[in-house]
Every structure is written in C-alpha cells, then in structure tokens.
Amino acid sequence: MLNGRTPSVKDVAAAAGVSLGTVSNVMNRPEVVSARTRERVERAMSELGFVRNESARQLRAGTSRTLAYVMLDGTNPFFHDVAQGIELAAEDADLSLFICNSNSRLAREEVHLDRLLQQRVQGILITPVDPAAPHLDELIRRGVPMVIVDRIRNADSCCSVAVDDVLGGRIAVEHLAEQGHTRVAFIGGPESLGQVHERLVGAREIWESLGRDPDDLIYLPTETLSVAEGRSAGERLAGLPARRRPTAAFCANDLLALGLLQQIIGAGLRVPEDLAIVGFDDIEFAAAAAVPLTSVRQPRQELGRAAAQLVLDEATNPDHRHRQLQFTPELVARASTVKRARAL
Amino acid sequence: MLNGRTPSVKDVAAAAGVSLGTVSNVMNRPEVVSARTRERVERAMSELGFVRNESARQLRAGTSRTLAYVMLDGTNPFFHDVAQGIELAAEDADLSLFICNSNSRLAREEVHLDRLLQQRVQGILITPVDPAAPHLDELIRRGVPMVIVDRIRNADSCCSVAVDDVLGGRIAVEHLAEQGHTRVAFIGGPESLGQVHERLVGAREIWESLGRDPDDLIYLPTETLSVAEGRSAGERLAGLPARRRPTAAFCANDLLALGLLQQIIGAGLRVPEDLAIVGFDDIEFAAAAAVPLTSVRQPRQELGRAAAQLVLDEATNPDHRHRQLQFTPELVARASTVKRARAL
DNA sequence: TACCTGAACTGAAACATTTCAAACTTACCC
DNA sequence: GGGTAAGTTTGAAATGTTTCAGTTCAGGTA
Numbered sequence: 001m002l003n004g005r006t007p008s009v010k011d012v013a014a015a016a017g018v019s020l021g022t023v024s025n026v027m028n029r030p031e032v033v034s035a036r037t038r039e040r041v042e043r044a045m046s047e048l049g050f051v052r053n054e055s056a057r058q059l060r061a062g063t064s065r066t067l068a069y070v071m072l073d074g075t076n077p078f079f080h081d082v083a084q085g086i087e088l089a090a091e092d093a094d095l096s097l098f099i100c101n102s103n104s105r106l107a108r109e110e111v112h113l114d115r116l117l118q119q120r121v122q123g124i125l126i127t128p129v130d131p132a133a134p135h136l137d138e139l140i141r142r143g144v145p146m147v148i149v150d151r152i153r154n155a156d157s158c159c160s161v162a163v164d165d166v167l168g169g170r171i172a173v174e175h176l177a178e179q180g181h182t183r184v185a186f187i188g189g190p191e192s193l194g195q196v197h198e199r200l201v202g203a204r205e206i207w208e209s210l211g212r213d214p215d216d217l218i219y220l221p222t223e224t225l226s227v228a229e230g231r232s233a234g235e236r237l238a239g240l241p242a243r244r245r246p247t248a249a250f251c252a253n254d255l256l257a258l259g260l261l262q263q264i265i266g267a268g269l270r271v272p273e274d275l276a277i278v279g280f281d282d283i284e285f286a287a288a289a290a291v292p293l294t295s296v297r298q299p300r301q302e303l304g305r306a307a308a309q310l311v312l313d314e315a316t317n318p319d320h321r322h323r324q325l326q327f328t329p330e331l332v333a334r335a336s337t338v339k340r341a342r343a344l
Numbered sequence: 345m346l347n348g349r350t351p352s353v354k355d356v357a358a359a360a361g362v363s364l365g366t367v368s369n370v371m372n373r374p375e376v377v378s379a380r381t382r383e384r385v386e387r388a389m390s391e392l393g394f395v396r397n398e399s400a401r402q403l404r405a406g407t408s409r410t411l412a413y414v415m416l417d418g419t420n421p422f423f424h425d426v427a428q429g430i431e432l433a434a435e436d437a438d439l440s441l442f443i444c445n446s447n448s449r450l451a452r453e454e455v456h457l458d459r460l461l462q463q464r465v466q467g468i469l470i471t472p473v474d475p476a477a478p479h480l481d482e483l484i485r486r487g488v489p490m491v492i493v494d495r496i497r498n499a500d501s502c503c504s505v506a507v508d509d510v511l512g513g514r515i516a517v518e519h520l521a522e523q524g525h526t527r528v529a530f531i532g533g534p535e536s537l538g539q540v541h542e543r544l545v546g547a548r549e550i551w552e553s554l555g556r557d558p559d560d561l562i563y564l565p566t567e568t569l570s571v572a573e574g575r576s577a578g579e580r581l582a583g584l585p586a587r588r589r590p591t592a593a594f595c596a597n598d599l600l601a602l603g604l605l606q607q608i609i610g611a612g613l614r615v616p617e618d619l620a621i622v623g624f625d626d627i628e629f630a631a632a633a634a635v636p637l638t639s640v641r642q643p644r645q646e647l648g649r650a651a652a653q654l655v656l657d658e659a660t661n662p663d664h665r666h667r668q669l670q671f672t673p674e675l676v677a678r679a680s681t682v683k684r685a686r687a688l
Numbered sequence: 689t690a691c692c693t694g695a696a697c698t699g700a701a702a703c704a705t706t707t708c709a710a711a712c713t714t715a716c717c718c
Numbered sequence: 719g720g721g722t723a724a725g726t727t728t729g730a731a732a733t734g735t736t737t738c739a740g741t742t743c744a745g746g747t748a
Contacts, residue, residue, distance in 0.1 A: 006486070008734055019698045024736055034696060049486070054462040055402040056734035059703050064399075074428055075628070077421060084418055087445065096459055099443045101431065115440055118398040142350070142393070227628060258632040284419070284571060285629040288602040290636070352704055363728045368706060378726065400704035404733050 016044035068098035072127040085304025123311035145314035168329040169202020181248040188252025189221040230259020254279035292334035360388035412442035416471040429648025467655035489658035512673040513546020525592040532596025533566040574603020598623035636678035
C-alpha cells in the first residue's frame with residue numbers, strides 16, 4: 001500500500017494501529033501520549049523509515065525552522081567567521097541556517113532575498129551591498145525579522161550589529177602616525193561601501209586632529225576589496241617615485257592588504273621599512289602573511305552571534321525593540337608596521 | 345478579507361477576477377494563458393505583494409528547488425571555493441544551495457543530513473567525515489541523489505568527485521627529492537581522513553621507488569588539519585636537534601603548512617634553507633604567505649561544479665549511471681621550496 | 689448505581705499550492 | 719448553421735502535516 005512512496009504519518013498511524021493525530025502528538029507533544037503507545041508509534045516510525053515532511057509541517061504550522069544569512073563576499077573569510085557565529089546561535093535555538101552570497105552584486109542579493117521570502121524563513125541576517133536599497137525596506141514592510149550585519153543603519157527601522165568603523169579608521173592611522181609616518185595612503189573602494197567610507201572618514205579625522213596636512217593622506221581607490229585589487233594598488237604605489245611615495249598604507253580590509261603586501265615584496269621593496277601596512281578585520285590569515293600583518297580586529301564570531309540573537313528576539317518576542325549594537329575594534333600590531341618585530 | 349495575512353493565490357485570483365487555477369498557470373505555464381488575463385493577474389500580484397509560498401508549492405509538486413552541500417571544515421577556504429563552484433552550477437539550474445558545515449564531527453553531519461532529508465532537498469553533495477559511515481548508505485537506500493566530494497568511494501554505489509590524492513602525494517615528495525632533500529616529514533592527521541591517508545601513501549610510494557630509506561620519511565601526526573595544529577607541529581619539529589631534523593616537510597593541507605611556516609619563522613629558522621615546505625590545495629592565501637607556499641593545486645571550483653552536475657544528472661536523468669570523476673592535481677612551485685625564488 | 693473527572697486518543701478541518709479533466713469560447717470550415 | 723478544433727478557463731482533488739473540538743474509557747466519588 002505504500003509502493004515506493006516515502007511513508008507519511010498516515011502510514012505510521014496505520015502500522016502502529018493509532019490515529020494520525022496521535023502520531024503527530026508523539027512528535028510534537030510526547031507528554032500527552034501514554035508510554036505504551038508512544039513506544040509503539042516510535043517503533044513503527046523507525047521500521048518504516050519515516051521522515052517528517054518539513055514542507056507540510058511548515059505549511060500547516062505556519063512557521064519555518066530556518067534562519068538565513070546573505071553574505072557580501074564569499075571569498076572573504078571574515079564573513080565566514082561571522083556566519084560561523086550565526087550558526088552557533090542558530091544551533092542553540094535548534095534552527096537551520098541558510099547561507100547565501102550576494103558577491104557584492106545588488107541583483108544577486110535581490111534574487112536571494114526573493115527566494116528567502118518564498119521559503120518564509122524565520123529571519124534574515126544580511127550584510128547588504130547597499131543598506132539603503134529599497135528591497136530592504138520592502139522586507140521591513142512585510143514584517144520579516146531582519147538584522148543588518150557589519151553595517152549600522154541610520155534609521156532605527158531594524159536592528160543592526162557592527163563595529164565602529166570610524167573608530168577603526170582612527171586607531172589604524174593613529175598607530176601609523178605614532179610610528180613616525182608622515183605620508184599615508186588609504187587603499188579601498190568602492191567608496192559607496194559604507195565600511196570603506198567610514199574607515200576613510202575615521203582616518204581623515206585623526207589625521208587632521210593630529211595637525212597633519214590633509215594632502216599627505218592619499219586616497220587610492222580600488223574597484224573591490226580583493227587580493228587582486230590589493231596587488232594592483234601595489235603596482236600603482238610601487239610605480240611612484242620614492243619621494244612622492246607614501247611610507248605607509250592603511251587598507252580597508254585584509255584581503256587588500258595581503259595583495260598589496262605580496263606585490264610590494266615581489267617588487268623588491270621591504271615591509272615595513274619601505275612601506276608599512278595596516279589591514280582591517282584581522283582574519284586568521286593576516287597573522288600568517290609574508291610579513292605578519294598589523295590589522296584592526298573585529299570580533300567576527302561575536303558579531304554573528306549577537307546578530308542572530310537580535311533576529312531571534314524580533315521573531316519571537318512580541319515587544320521587541322530595534323537596537324543598534326556597536327562593537328569596539330582593536331588594533332593588533334604585528335611586523336608589517338613595527339620594525340624588528342618582537343614577539344607580541 | 346485579508347487582514348494582515350500574507351496574500352495567497354486565492355486572494356490574487358479574487359483581485360484579478362479569475363479562478364485560482366489560472367493564477368497558478370500564470371506562474372507555471374504562462375504560455376497557456378491569454379496575454380490579457382496574464383497581464384491582469386500579474387498586476388494583481390504586484391499590487392497585493394504576493395509571494396508564492398514555497399512550502400505549499402513543494403508539498404503539492406513533490407519536488408524541491410534546493411541542493412545542499414555539507415562541507416567538512418568551514419575554516420578552510422578550500423571548501424568555500426568548492427561551494428562556490430557548486431553555487432554557480434546551482435544558479436544555472438535555477439536552484440538554491442543550502443550550505444552546512446559538519447566541522448569534522450560525525451554527529452553534526454548526521455544532524456544536518458537528517459534535516460536535509462526532512463526538507464526533501466533535490467540532492468546532497470557532501471565531503472563526509474567518514475565515507476563509510478552508515479548514514480550515507482541510508483541516504484542511498486532512500487534514493488536521495490548524493491555525490492561525495494573530495495573523496496572517492498570504493499563501491500560505485502554513488503557518484504564521487506575528487507583529485508587523485510595518491511598522485512598528489514607523489515608529486516609533492518618527488519619535488520622535494522628533486523630539490524635534494526633526503527629527510528622529509530609528512531605532517532597531517534587524523535590518518536582516518538582518507539585525504540590524509542592517501543597523500544601519505546603517495547608520498548611513501550614515490551619515496552621508496554626513488555630508492556630512499558623509508559625511515560627518512562617521517563610521519564608527524566596531527567589531530568586536525570588546522571593552522572593551530574601546523575604551529576604545534578612546527579614546535580615539535582623545531583625542537584629536534586638539527587641533525588635529526590628533516591630538511592623538508594610535506595603538509596596534508598595548506599592550513600597546516602601556513603601554521604608550520606609561521607612557527608618555523610617565528611623560531612628564527614629560514615624557509616626554505618632550514619626547512620622547505622609543501623602544502624596541499626593551493627588556497628588563495630598560500631601565495632600570500634610569509635614565504636609564498638609551494639602547494640599541490642586542486643581545481644577547487646571545478647570540483648564543485650562537476651559534483652553539482654553529477655547530482656543534477658542523478659536527480660533528473662532516469663538512466664543515470666554513477667561515475668567516479670578524478671581530477672589531476674598539479675604542483676605549483678613557489679619560494680617555500682625553491683631557494684632564490686624567481687618570479688614564476 | 690449514577691455521575692463526574694481527567695487522561696488518552698480520534699477525526700476532520702485547515703494550510704497554499706499544483707494538476708488535470710472537464711467545460712466553456714472562439715474562430716473557422718463546409 | 720452545425721461541426722470541429724484550438725485556445726482558455728474552471729473547479730475540485732490531492733499533497734502531508736498540525737491543531738483542536740470531541741469522544742471514549744477507566745477509575746473515583748457520592
């Protein structure tokens with residue numbers, strides 16, 4: 001009677017000689033069914049190899065058991081660490097995590113969001129290409145719990161979790177100034193990315209507050225935040241005549257810094273003697289680089305975990321209030337800026 | 345009449361003044377509905393903000409629109425590159441990809457698989473903790489399309505995609521022998537991981553076929569394949585008296601090699617003069633390491649893409665035949681083994 | 689004995705779709 | 719003006735769960 005089909009509750013009920021309501025109870029409210037029947041039903045389940053159909057469950061119960069994270073750039077380990085933090089929180093709440101990757105493309109992000117809406121996920125965590133994109137407002141309008149990760153949203157129309165990027169920019173450049181650098185490059189882009197913009201703002205703020213000439217903080221824009229772009233920025237930099245060339249570079253993330261480092265060393269220059277380099281994020285590979293990389297650390301897992309908790313609160317707590325969590329970044333000094341690296 | 349609820353086909357049908365079968369047709373067989381009604385329905389949809397409920401669709405249609413990849417180790421960029429390849433293929437087939445991470449724990453893997461079964465995903469790609477684990481047979485028995493990634497399965501009970509790990513081990517050690525090394529360490533573990541085992545087998549094969557003393561190929565086991573374990577292996581190595589110490593190390597993956605490199609340099613030794621290092625996978629960060637890392641390259645994205653194609657074939661092609669695809673690894677020589685690195 | 693109680697179980701409705709046979713329209717042909 | 723074919727549209731069944739108002743029944747109380 002169950003020819004090939006995967007067995008349903010109905011089959012289990014028949015096999016155990018109970019009604020299908022009872023089978024459902026065994027799964028969802030085991031305490032209301034007597035030990036004897038529960039036992040019987042469970043045996044029937046395992047004999048038939050019953051696996052509950054999540055679509056049907058979700059359709060009827062109206063609630064899904066998954067969270068989703070739309071990450072900005074899958075090639076950047078930073079986001080995977082964030083995802084790992086989310087996953088841990090999801091696991092605690094007995095939820096699955098759907099991971100998508102927009103690859104910094106707005107269109108791709110939109111496709112993913114649309115699909116997630118169709119899946120009726122419980123909540124969406126996202127590091128958006130553009131936090132002002134209308135499709136995010138659309139999510140809010142629909143009442144889908146959402147939290148922005150690694151970006152603060154001006155309006156308090158949703159929760160967000162991030163580090164203070166302006167401060168990050170300040171401490172990076174302050175560190176370089178302390179090391180005696182007087183011409184510094186800021187490498188990063190596109191500037192439309194808030195992360196890039198704010199790190200640059202912080203860099204300029206501290207530079208000027210130290211009484212330096214704004215022209216000595218040189219903005220070297222890049223197309224993306226990738227290792228390859230870092231290398232190409234390195235070419236541009238190495239091409240400059242020595243006296244025009246900055247003596248230090250602050251990169252908007254570690255991938256850029258790693259590419260820059262590679263290129264600079266390949267060109268026969270020394271780090272930090274000819275060029276000091278500071279990255280951002282402090283991904284695991286920063287410490288293992290050609291010259292261990294000084295970087296501005298973000299609490300990556302913590303970011304993810306906090307975000308997940310916020311989205312869960314929004315999903316389950318009726319008097320949820322939107323919050324903007326801000327973490328403090330921290331400078332990790334290594335050999336790429338400090339001559340004669342001591343073990344730290 | 346639709347107070348707060350998210351609108352359903354029924355609401356759209358009412359708004360457009362057609363039956364709900366027609367609305368469904370607009371979504372699934374637009375060619376059978378006249379341009380005029382189609383237009384009307386589409387307007388109603390966007391006015392109401394209708395979003396199709398994927399659970400209901402899937403329940404009735406019996407088929408899901410997602411693939412899943414259960415990766416072995418989320419901290420290793422190698423697997424994310426594989427995932428990226430899968431994602432590209434999935435995108436072409438208009439499917440979503442569910443990414444899970446077993447973190448090398450069998451129990452976690454089982455939890456994920458169980459959930460995926462409940463979701464009735466179209467197919468499962470997996471880099472298993474243990475390809476012989478019974479829960480994989482269970483999947484096969486159930487008829488869920490599955491392909492093993494980065495591992496070849498002895499039996500042809502399912503498809504698999506991998507590189508020839510034995511060959512990878514051979515070319516790595518052959519390269520070291522060519523560079524004149526006579527004492528070589530193999531670093532990796534646990535040996536229960538097939539990847540580790542076979543790379544070791546290949547290493548031993550070539551070593552002996554070159555007429556070297558088996559005792560001069562030293563196996564230094566590690567607990568996992570992580571940067572931290574690489575560092576600790578480095579400590580053990582650096583602790584050896586210079587004349588007992590191997591002059592080269594072949595690491596079972598790049599994370600290990602990166603950690604080893606870091607530790608060796610930190611201990612004041614030189615690479616490759618005091619210790620030459622070969623990694624495996626050729627992840628993007630290998631080239632950017634302290635000393636650019638020689639590594640055995642796997643075609644990572646290609647692996648993922650091929651695996652996805654196999655699983656789709658199994659899912660859709662009635663006379664699918666299981667296949668074991670094997671790619672050929674390739675040595676990428678860099679400064680960690682070649683003194684006076686030339687630009688390659 | 690009649691009545692009540694609570695625990696255990698049942699059965700049908702509901703969820704939002706897809707599918708498909710049947711019904712309805714047109715338009716065209718003889 | 720009847721017949722037919724092709725093109726549209728309809729309505730109801732079916733998918734596998736959960737939920738909840740009822741039913742049953744054993745045991746206790748008056």
